[in-house]
Amino acid sequence: xxxxxxxxxxxxxxxxxxxxxxxxxxxxxxxxxxxxxxxxxxxxxxxxxxxxxxxxxxxxxxxxxxxxxxxxxxxxxxxxxxxxxxxxxxxxxxxxxxxxxxxxxxxxxxxxxxxxxxxxxxxxxxxxxxxxxxxxxxxxxxxxxxxxxxxxxxxxxxxxxxxxxxxxxxxxxxxxxxxxxxxxxxxxxxxxxxxxxxxxxxxxxxxxxxxxxxxxxxxxxxxxxxxxxxxxxxxxxxxxxxxxxxxxxxxxxxxxxxxxxxxxxxxxxxxxxxxxxxxxxxxxxxxxxxxxxxxxxxxxxxxxxxxxxxxxxxxxxxxxxxxxxxxxxxxxxxxxxxxxxxxxxxxxxxxxxxxxxxxxxxxxxxxxxxxxxxxxxxxxxxxxxxxxxxxxxxxxxxxxxxxxxxxxxxxxxxxxxxxxxxxxxxxxxxxxxxxxxxxxxxxxxxxxxxxxxxxxxxxxxxxxxxxxxxxxxxxxxxxxxxxxxxxxxxxxxxxxxxxxxxxxxxxxxxxxxxx
Amino acid sequence: xxxxxxxxxxxxxxxxxxxxxxxxxxxxxxxxxxxxxxxxxxxxxxxxxxxxxxxxxxxxxxxxxxxxxxxxxxxxxxxxxxxxxxxxxxxxxxxxxx
Numbered sequence: 001x002x003x004x005x006x007x008x009x010x011x012x013x014x015x016x017x018x019x020x021x022x023x024x025x026x027x028x029x030x031x032x033x034x035x036x037x038x039x040x041x042x043x044x045x046x047x048x049x050x051x052x053x054x055x056x057x058x059x060x061x062x063x064x065x066x067x068x069x070x071x072x073x074x075x076x077x078x079x080x081x082x083x084x085x086x087x088x089x090x091x092x093x094x095x096x097x098x099x100x101x102x103x104x105x106x107x108x109x110x111x112x113x114x115x116x117x118x119x120x121x122x123x124x125x126x127x128x129x130x131x132x133x134x135x136x137x138x139x140x141x142x143x144x145x146x147x148x149x150x151x152x153x154x155x156x157x158x159x160x161x162x163x164x165x166x167x168x169x170x171x172x173x174x175x176x177x178x179x180x181x182x183x184x185x186x187x188x189x190x191x192x193x194x195x196x197x198x199x200x201x202x203x204x205x206x207x208x209x210x211x212x213x214x215x216x217x218x219x220x221x222x223x224x225x226x227x228x229x230x231x232x233x234x235x236x237x238x239x240x241x242x243x244x245x246x247x248x249x250x251x252x253x254x255x256x257x258x259x260x261x262x263x264x265x266x267x268x269x270x271x272x273x274x275x276x277x278x279x280x281x282x283x284x285x286x287x288x289x290x291x292x293x294x295x296x297x298x299x300x301x302x303x304x305x306x307x308x309x310x311x312x313x314x315x316x317x318x319x320x321x322x323x324x325x326x327x328x329x330x331x332x333x334x335x336x337x338x339x340x341x342x343x344x345x346x347x348x349x350x351x352x353x354x355x356x357x358x359x360x361x362x363x364x365x366x367x368x369x370x371x372x373x374x375x376x377x378x379x380x381x382x383x384x385x386x387x388x389x390x391x392x393x394x395x396x397x398x399x400x401x402x403x404x405x406x407x408x409x410x411x412x413x414x415x416x417x418x419x420x421x422x423x424x425x426x427x428x429x430x431x432x433x434x435x436x437x438x439x440x441x442x443x444x445x446x447x448x449x450x451x452x453x454x455x456x457x458x459x460x461x462x463x464x465x466x467x468x469x470x471x472x473x474x475x476x477x478x479x480x481x482x483x484x485x486x487x488x489x490x491x492x493x494x495x496x497x498x499x500x501x502x503x504x505x506x507x508x509x510x511x512x513x514x515x
Numbered sequence: 516x517x518x519x520x521x522x523x524x525x526x527x528x529x530x531x532x533x534x535x536x537x538x539x540x541x542x543x544x545x546x547x548x549x550x551x552x553x554x555x556x557x558x559x560x561x562x563x564x565x566x567x568x569x570x571x572x573x574x575x576x577x578x579x580x581x582x583x584x585x586x587x588x589x590x591x592x593x594x595x596x597x598x599x600x601x602x603x604x605x606x607x608x609x610x611x612x613x
Contacts, residue, residue, distance in 0.1 A: 100595050101594070101595070102595070103587055103591035103592065103594050103595070104587065104591075195572070196571045196572050197572045197574075210569065210570050210571060211571075236579055239574070239577040240570070240572070240574060240577075242572065242574075307560060310556060310557055310559070310560055312554075313553065313554040313555070313556050313557045314554075314557050316550065316553075316554050317554050317557065324531060328531075328532075331532075332597060333596065333597070333604050333606050334595065334596055334604060335595035335596065336595070336597070337597065338597035338598065340607075341534065345608070346607045346608065347607055347608050347609070347610070348606050348607045348608065348609050349532065350534075350607075351607045352532045353529075353532045353533055353534035354534050356531075356532055356533045356534070357533050357534040357535060357536075360533065362539075365533055365535065365539070365543070366543060366546060366547070366550075368531050368533065369524060369527050369528060369531060369533075369543055369547060370547060370550060370551075372527045372530050372531045373519075373523075373527055373547065373551070376527075382555070382558055383551075383554070383555070383557070385561070385567060386557040386558045386561030387554075387557050387561075388567035388568055388569060389557075389560070389561035389562075389565040389566070389567050389568075390557050390560060390561060391567070391568040391571075392565055392566055392567065392568040393560060393565060395568060395571070427546055427549075427550060428549060428550060428553055431550075441571075442571070443571055444571025444572045445571075470571075470572060
């Protein structure tokens with residue numbers, strides 16, 4: 001039988017549609033692979049084996065009865081644990097929500113169920129999506145499938161590792177400052193942060209409401225587009241949801257596969273995201289990719305975004321400020337754990353404080369305290385108010401850049417995957433890691449990361465970030481699919497086919513070497 | 516250098532309702548000082564002529580029709596509560612004895 005786990009979602013959809021395979025077969029193959037490799041990778045916090053097989057059997061029965069199903073019907077998917085699921089625990093990576101089963105589904109979860117995708121389980125993440133490595137998960141870190149001693153990125157390291165380790169062809173992520181794109185970069189997978197408001201946030205446990213955006217995590221650009229088409233579009237349950245009529249992202253991706261798709265496309269290289277602090281192999285692969293783009297007919301030029309220098313600072317004021325108010329809902333009354341203080345009277349206030357001390361990890365406490373500080377009377381104007389002004393300046397930088405070019409590019413992350421523990425004792429070093437991805441969230445524009453090779457010095461994946469103007473998500477998919485095709489033609493294979501074999505798996509090439 | 520003190524962190528922790536240990540307060544005082552020193556650079560370019568942006572894609576007056584729609588049942592709403600009494604959340608005393 002065809003190897004089912006290393007197929008793209010688009011290929012699986014084709015095999016399911018023409019009856020070559022059943023959804024039960026496809027789902028079981030992925031569940032078996034999860035059993036084999038997840039003890040090492042730890043991408044999943046919860047695996048819903050029985051429910052997944054039952055759902056797959058129902059989809060197969062409906063297909064057999066001649067029912068017309070959606071394009072991804074029967075294809076398995078992993079769900080980041082930040083998204084509410086009525087039939088699976090939802091913890092957001094935090095002890096404070098251990099075992100919580102929400103009474104409702106997030107809108108994106110409802111939509112993937114309505115489109116007959118098969119939920120496999122919930123993926124690991126930094127607690128409340130605060131982090132760039134999954135080391136801040138209360139349930140232990142996820143390991144990078146390329147090197148189990150290294151981080152898979154964060155906060156959505158579980159979703160990225162799940163697709164990179166072939167445990168799922170598709171996953172859902174959320175991106176507040178890079179939590180979809182940076183894990184994609186360091187695991188050799190694809191991730192998209194849609195335009196703010198393009199995908200519903202209803203049922204996504206809020207980190208920073210003006211920055212959070214749900215999006216696809218996949219192995220190919222076309223798969224991301226297919227998933228985007230399922231989850232995107234207006235949702236009346238999210239007051240920040242855009243009412244736009246969106247074009248088909250899958251059609252946009254397919255347009256990128258046609259000859260000449262890169263001819264005359266104006267690409268801007270952001271000067272401020274291409275300098276000091278970037279690993280040599282990251283810069284090298286980026287320069288090589290730009291050369292390939294030029295050779296394919298794209299017009300590459302340099303653009304300046306002078307205020308990006310202030311983006312990390314603005315972000316680490318706005319995010320903690322919003323997070324400190326969002327996380328006030330964890331009050332030991334309506335959901336989650338309740339912990340009584342060791343001594344003294346049992347008042348609601350003291351029980352709440354004891355619960356939050358026991359239930360929140362160090363990074364969450366750090367950001368809540370920082371946010372409380374930034375919003376305090378006397379500091380508000382200097383910190384939070386100034387950060388909001390920087391946000392305006394960054395939007396203006398993007399507007400000026402997009403007057404000159406169609407798309408902006410940079411490396412997705414300054415380095416390849418770092419080792420566990422390397423940045424845990426230095427919060428600012430961890431925060432600075434997000435310098436490339438944060439500007440898109442501050443401005444609300446869409447961004448994508450796709451693989452652009454392996455760094456020669458460590459053999460680890462490097463990601464290309466592409467950004468488009470707000471609402472121009474389709475442009476991202478057209479360009480992304482074209483670049484992916486160009487790079488894979490240049491290499492002669494996909495990047496992930498060069499990932500080392502994991503325990504009990506022998507179907508992947510282990511030779512390889514630098515791409 | 517920022518002027519953040521341990522007393523200030525203890526006050527913030529109280530406002531944020533997190534019962535931090537004194538060791539946590541000491542560590543956070545140092546870390547917070549470093550972070551605040553670093554992020555304070557936003558003030559360099561945040562001049563009075565620049566308007567603030569609170570939201571990346573501004574929308575106004577997002578309303579729905581004023582009609583009853585299905586909502587959570589009482590049991591669903593209480594399903595995640597650590598404690599309940601009948602149809603209500605049960606909580607510890609709101610007022611202390613002082």
